[in-house]
Amino acid sequence: MQGCADYGVYAIDHRITVTRVPAACQGLSKAQINEAAASAINMVVGGRSKKPAWRRLTAEAAPRLAYLITGPQPAPGSPPQASQPAGGTPVRAGTGSDLALRLAALGAWLITAGSGAYLLVSWIIRSGIRRRRPRTPRAGTPPVVLLGHFGLATTGLLVWVIYLIADWAPLAWAAVGLLLPVAGLGLAVATLGLPGRPVPDGPAASGVPARAGTAATPARGWVRALLVAGHGLFAATTLLLALLAAIGTGAG
Numbered sequence: 121m122q123g124c125a126d127y128g129v130y131a132i133d134h135r136i137t138v139t140r141v142p143a144a145c146q147g148l149s150k151a152q153i154n155e156a157a158a159s160a161i162n163m164v165v166g167g168r169s170k171k172p173a174w175r176r177l178t179a180e181a182a183p184r185l186a187y188l189i190t191g192p193q194p195a196p197g198s199p200p201q202a203s204q205p206a207g208g209t210p211v212r213a214g215t216g217s218d219l220a221l222r223l224a225a226l227g228a229w230l231i232t233a234g235s236g237a238y239l240l241v242s243w244i245i246r247s248g249i250r251r252r253r254p255r256t257p258r259a260g261t262p263p264v265v266l267l268g269h270f271g272l273a274t275t276g277l278l279v280w281v282i283y284l285i286a287d288w289a290p291l292a293w294a295a296v297g298l299l300l301p302v303a304g305l306g307l308a309v310a311t312l313g314l315p316g317r318p319v320p321d322g323p324a325a326s327g328v329p330a331r332a333g334t335a336a337t338p339a340r341g342w343v344r345a346l347l348v349a350g351h352g353l354f355a356a357t358t359l360l361l362a363l364l365a366a367i368g369t370g371a372g
Contacts, residue, residue, distance in 0.1 A: 132164045228357045240270055272305070
């Protein structure tokens with residue numbers, strides 16, 4: 121430790137900024153190197169009776185051995201500074217994890233919206249528009265509920281994107297608020313089912329087999345069920361991530 125301290129005194133006296141652990145300090149623990157560096161600084165600036173001169177010399181000597189000192193070492197008497205990247209914009213502590221949470225919510229939201237759009241288009245192609253028949257009863261959720269679910273979800277996604285750009289906390293809570301009716305309408309669709317084909321009456325209701333190719337195969341039914349289940353899972357994940365991000369924004 122004494123050899124390490126002597127090297128520190130030499131570096132300060134000769135205005136050498138240490139950028140690696142010197143041979144004199146090899147084999148010492150971090151705590152021992154810290155103590156040796158502090159001892160070197162004290163040997164250089166020690167004995168100064170006037171406090172301003174002691175502070176000035178310490179501020180000049182400490183950066184020379186900053187590499188050897190574990191942890192940040194602010195200049196004496198100076199307030200702690202926020203971390204600052206190369207661009208010069210101060211970064212608030214914890215913003216990295218907050219941004220990751222917001223982007224995770226956006227990613228889950230995009231996947232949820234994409235799967236929902238696929239289900240909506242599939243329904244429209246299969247029976248929503250092409251098989252429209254007046255005065256024919258239909259099973260499942262009314263189409264207005266399905267369209268309202270998709271419309272509110274899309275609006276909430278746009279609000280969340282604007283929030284990411286503007287970084288305004290009320291927009292985050294507005295997006296979370298829109299997710300609540302979206303979730304309610306989604307549960308209604310999951311409970312009642314997608315708007316289906318006309319309810320059969322006559323021979324079809326009496327057990328007469330349908331024409332070949334008109335009914336969905338079991339494989340397609342399983343695929344559609346998996347898509348609906350995945351859509352619901354990502355929707356729940358989106359709601360949780362968005363809520364956590366909004367809470368973090370309020371705390372920040």
